[in-house]
Amino acid sequence: MIQSQHIKKATSHPISRVFRPFFESKNIKSVLGGIFSMTSLASGVFLLQGDSSLIEASFNPVTEEMIIETKHSISSVVPNMTGISQEFHLGHPGIDITAPLGSKILPLKKGKVSLVANTKVGYGRWVEVDHGDNIRSLYAHMGKIQVEEGEEVDTDTVLGEVGLTGRTTGPHVHLEVFKGETRINPRVYLLSLPKK
Numbered sequence: 001m002i003q004s005q006h007i008k009k010a011t012s013h014p015i016s017r018v019f020r021p022f023f024e025s026k027n028i029k030s031v032l033g034g035i036f037s038m039t040s041l042a043s044g045v046f047l048l049q050g051d052s053s054l055i056e057a058s059f060n061p062v063t064e065e066m067i068i069e070t071k072h073s074i075s076s077v078v079p080n081m082t083g084i085s086q087e088f089h090l091g092h093p094g095i096d097i098t099a100p101l102g103s104k105i106l107p108l109k110k111g112k113v114s115l116v117a118n119t120k121v122g123y124g125r126w127v128e129v130d131h132g133d134n135i136r137s138l139y140a141h142m143g144k145i146q147v148e149e150g151e152e153v154d155t156d157t158v159l160g161e162v163g164l165t166g167r168t169t170g171p172h173v174h175l176e177v178f179k180g181e182t183r184i185n186p187r188v189y190l191l192s193l194p195k196k
Contacts, residue, residue: 077106077190078162078173085172088185094138094176095186101143101171103162108137108177108189110154113147123174124166127159137186140174141166 080103086096111131118125123140127147130136143163147153162171177186 077108077175078103079106080104080162085170088187093183094140094174096172096174098170098172099162101162101164103171104158105139105142105160105162105173106155107131107139107153107157107159108155108186109135110152111137113149113151113153113159116145116147116149118145119166122166124168125160125163126166129153129159134180136178138174138176138178140176141168141172 078097078099080099082098082100084095085098086092088095107129109129109131111129113127114130114136115126115128117123117127123138125142125145126138126140127142127145128136128138139159141163142160142165145160146158147160153159162173164171168174175186177184177189
């Protein structure tokens with residue numbers, strides 16, 4: 001036995017039938033949509049209470065500056081660079097600048113060589129330069145080192161050459177920058193530097 005289903009038919013209110021052609025017009029829809037969008041935006045920005053720290057952060061720039069001043073850019077830290085093989089990230093606290101074996105490596109800024117080291121794994125042959133103001137830079141996987149601990153260096157001093165020492169899969173220099181004991185993305189410094 002087939003039961004009949006009761007279907008309720010929807011009907012429009014008589015007033016809506018009168019105004020529907022007006023509100024469904026393409027031009028009216030675009031005008032009303034713009035008004036509703038602007039009203040929503042204005043109420044979100046000016047009328048609704050929220051976390052004012054988020055709004056303040058968007059209008060107030062960061063006041064702490066950490067800039068290494070030098071005439072060299074990333075390409076002149078390793079003048080013969082061919083690219084960046086690995087960026088700074090959680091598991092890699094520096095950037096890897098690729099270049100042909102034997103390419104010279106220059107410091108980011110003048111300073112004093114604070115450490116010259118040689119390990120069979122990890123960084124291989126590496127140099128650390130103290131730039132003052134609690135900033136240091138580290139250059140790893142070097143082939144030859146041409147400076148000594150305690151030596152004063154400037155941005156034209158050759159620290160050494162790109163090599164294949166330590167844990168590496170190709171010729172590059174691994175560059176790290178420290179502010180105190182915190183590793184900072186070297187690109188922050190390198191991209192903000194004035195060009196030569």
